[in-house]
Amino acid sequence: xxxxxxxxxxxxxxxxxxxxxxxxxxxxxxxxxxxxxxxxxxxxxxxxxxxxxxxxxxxxxxxxxxxxxxxxxxxxxxxxxxxxxxxxxxxxxxxxxxxxxxxxxxxxxxxxxxxxxxxxxxxxxxxxxxxxxxxxxxxxxxxxxxxxxxxxxxxxxxxxxxxxxxxxxxxxxxxxxxxxxxxxxxxxxxxxxxxxxxxxxxxxxxxxxxxxxxxxxxxxxxxx
Amino acid sequence: xxxxxxxxxxxxxxxxxxxxxxxxxxxxxxxxxxxxxxxxxxxxxxxxxxxxxxxxxxxxxxxxxxxxxxxxxxxxxxxxxxxxxxxxxxxxxxxxxxxxxxxxxxxxxxxxxxxxxxxxxxxxxxxxxxxxxxxxxxxxxxxxxxxxxxxxxxxxxxxxxxxxxxxxxxxxxxxxxxxxxxxxxxxxxxxxxxxxxxxxxxxxxxxxxxxxxxxxxxxxxxxxxxxxxxxxxxxxxxxxxxxxxxxxxxxxxxxxxxxxxxxxxxxxxxxxxxxxxxxxxxxxxxxxxxxxxxxxxxxxxxxxxxxxxxxxxxxxxxxxxxxxxxxxxxxxxxxxxxxxxxxxxxxxxxxxxxxxxxxxxxxxxxxxxxxxxxxxxxxxxxxxxxxxxxxxxxxxxxxxxxxxxxxxxxxxxxxxxxxxxxxxxxxxxxxxxxxxxxxxxxxxxxx
Numbered sequence: 023x024x025x026x027x028x029x030x031x032x033x034x035x036x037x038x039x040x041x042x043x044x045x046x047x048x049x050x051x052x053x054x055x056x057x058x059x060x061x062x063x064x065x066x067x068x069x070x071x072x073x074x075x076x077x078x079x080x081x082x083x084x085x086x087x088x089x090x091x092x093x094x095x096x097x098x099x100x101x102x103x104x105x106x107x108x109x110x111x112x113x114x115x116x117x118x119x120x121x122x123x124x125x126x127x128x129x130x131x132x133x134x135x136x137x138x139x140x141x142x143x144x145x146x147x148x149x150x151x152x153x154x155x156x157x158x159x160x161x162x163x164x165x166x167x168x169x170x171x172x173x174x175x176x177x178x179x180x181x182x183x184x185x186x187x188x189x190x191x192x193x194x195x196x197x198x199x200x201x202x203x204x205x206x207x208x209x210x211x212x213x214x215x216x217x218x219x220x221x222x223x224x225x226x227x228x229x230x231x232x233x234x235x236x237x238x239x240x241x242x243x244x245x246x
Numbered sequence: 247x248x249x250x251x252x253x254x255x256x257x258x259x260x261x262x263x264x265x266x267x268x269x270x271x272x273x274x275x276x277x278x279x280x281x282x283x284x285x286x287x288x289x290x291x292x293x294x295x296x297x298x299x300x301x302x303x304x305x306x307x308x309x310x311x312x313x314x315x316x317x318x319x320x321x322x323x324x325x326x327x328x329x330x331x332x333x334x335x336x337x338x339x340x341x342x343x344x345x346x347x348x349x350x351x352x353x354x355x356x357x358x359x360x361x362x363x364x365x366x367x368x369x370x371x372x373x374x375x376x377x378x379x380x381x382x383x384x385x386x387x388x389x390x391x392x393x394x395x396x397x398x399x400x401x402x403x404x405x406x407x408x409x410x411x412x413x414x415x416x417x418x419x420x421x422x423x424x425x426x427x428x429x430x431x432x433x434x435x436x437x438x439x440x441x442x443x444x445x446x447x448x449x450x451x452x453x454x455x456x457x458x459x460x461x462x463x464x465x466x467x468x469x470x471x472x473x474x475x476x477x478x479x480x481x482x483x484x485x486x487x488x489x490x491x492x493x494x495x496x497x498x499x500x501x502x503x504x505x506x507x508x509x510x511x512x513x514x515x516x517x518x519x520x521x522x523x524x525x526x527x528x529x530x531x532x533x534x535x536x537x538x539x540x541x542x543x544x545x546x547x548x549x550x551x552x553x554x555x556x557x558x559x560x561x562x563x564x565x566x567x568x569x570x571x572x573x574x575x576x577x578x579x580x581x582x583x584x585x586x587x588x589x590x591x592x593x594x595x596x597x598x599x600x601x602x603x604x605x606x607x608x609x610x611x612x613x614x615x616x617x618x619x620x621x622x623x624x625x626x627x628x629x630x631x632x633x634x635x636x637x638x639x640x641x642x643x644x645x646x647x648x649x650x651x652x653x654x655x656x657x658x659x660x661x662x663x664x665x666x667x668x669x670x671x672x673x674x675x676x677x678x679x680x681x682x683x684x685x686x687x688x689x690x691x692x693x
Contacts, residue, residue, distance in 0.1 A: 040292040040324040054575060061567040102429075123460065127425045134352045146591030156457070156490065159395040159557075162592065163564020165571050171645045178270045179294070186293045194267045194301055201266075202660065206645035
């Protein structure tokens with residue numbers, strides 16, 4: 023029987039404030055971003071891929087009507103934002119060396135005019151590959167909010183959200199089954215859900231523990 | 247009475263849906279009201295609402311009706327933000343958050359001579375800045391301050407501006423960064439207002455340009471800077487310049503500008519020493535007393551930071567700022583342990599992931615048993631307890647799954663691991679020896 027083709031289409035990810043699940047693993051970061059006092063008007067939001075940095079950044083940006091910019095796409099020739107602007111720069115670890123001077127001036131400008139700057143990255147500022155020492159020291163002096171690996175509660179909620187983002191209704195026992203068996207990380211949860219979605223579609227089967235057992239045993243990475 | 251009813255429904259559901267599902271989906275729901283046949287609940291996020299509606303909606307409705315309520319429909323609303331967030335934290339007073347009319351003229355109110363901590367490495371620069379700030383006949387023009395990042399160049403310049411404004415308010419003092427100079431120059435060119443630009447700059451009494459190395463390589467800006475510079479020097483107006491290195495070492499800076507910059511007094515700010523760093527931290531703590539009332543700081547923390555963070559003052563101050571913000575958020579005393587946790591990323595050379603093998607090794611060392619016994623099949627108490635402790639640490643300190651941890655403990659089943667983890671969780675609360683051991687092991691592994 024021919025397999026149903028499945029396409030890796032971008033999923034419709036819910037990024038509203040009401041979609042952000044607050045659990046002990048991310049409560050501190052959530053509180054710092056949304057209601058905490060940011061020393062010097064800046065904050066670095068650090069977490070592994072898929073941990074909700076962009077989501078939380080979006081929640082803040084919506085509240086503050088801040089603009090969101092990807093670090094890799096910053097134009098070094100662009101004019102500086104207006105005084106007191108609120109800005110999110112995402113994935114600072116991908117900042118191009120050519121844009122470092124621009125970010126330096128941008129940072130000083132926002133600080134001097136009472137603006138706010140939220141930086142997101144997958145590692146702490148002291149590990150960002152920044153060559154301009156003036157910028158590096160300013161980044162290192164930034165306060166940090168950390169999104170860590172999810173705890174068990176958050177992992178279950180995360181799995182559920184990932185299924186919901188794909189318009190899939192996962193039965194409760196499947197969530198439980200997965201939460202006990204996958205690695206406790208955002209990436210592992212995303213991979214498991216993607217694999218199950220693809221398998222359910224191509225095999226024409228419903229999401230279930232049996233399907234998960236068949237699919238995930240095959241895709242489990244060999245123990246290093 | 248309806249809250250009671252919801253309590254009863256919850257108890258029934260607890261038995262029906264299983265403990266895990268209950269904690270994940272039912273517990274987070276708060277009962278709102280029943281009116282017009284619609285029962286309203288508050289949920290922390292949209293998808294929990296959707297999920298509960300899909301999977302447990304019928305059951306909830308059934309039990310509510312069975313208990314005498316008349317409900318035809320369930321509605322889920324997002325709980326108010328206040329309820330979702332953590333307990334309210336003591337919010338430090340915002341120092342200043344208002345916009346400034348002219349960003350170029352902005353002088354940071356915190357950067358004064360009083361707040362500048364003087365030590366051996368910066369005493370010469372400080373003395374020169376003081377001298378210039380006292381006014382009087384221009385003794386050295388320009389004053390050129392240089393030094394690595396975060397050693398206090400900008401602080402001294404702002405302090406001079408404060409002092410001049412206080413002593414001689416009639417003087418026209420202009421402080422700006424090299425980048426702002428360039429921006430104004432380019433804007434003037436574009437808007438054909440070069441005359442205004444020249445007039446404005448030549449009318450100042452004291453000109454301060456910060457981080458002048460940023461105009462290097464930008465030819466027409468350099469040119470204009472040179473002319474402005476000469477015009478002011480000719481009128482005996484004071485100029486103060488800062489850069490990250492000595493004038494002669496700035497790459498792509500025109501020779502004539504270099505020699506001009508060198509003809510005044512050139513002073514450098516040396517890297518900090520331990521005493522100066524400690525002094526900076528102590529001054530900063532005094533400043534924070536007002537902003538974070540009620541925070542307490544253990545002895546030894548400042549010494550530890552001054553010893554460990556020797557790169558530059560900005561990073562040092564940033565670390566202290568982070569520490570205070572974090573401690574006030576979690577409402578804890580600032581101890582050495584809290585400091586190490588909060589600043590792990592700058593205190594440690596690399597982010598290393600702890601492995602299950604490391605945990606096994608540390609635990610077997612700690613309890614003085616062989617690694618092979620820890621992993622092996624023997625079930626005597628002297629081995630089983632350390633094994634459970636290692637399992638607990640593996641579960642909480644790594645992100646490995648239960649089956650994966652089981653495999654690394656001699657191919658045990660994931661339910662065995664789960665049992666071990668639960669057992670230690672229980673013991674931890676009652677047995678102080680075990681909780682001490684756990685703390686000790688965790689520290690040793692994270693060190």
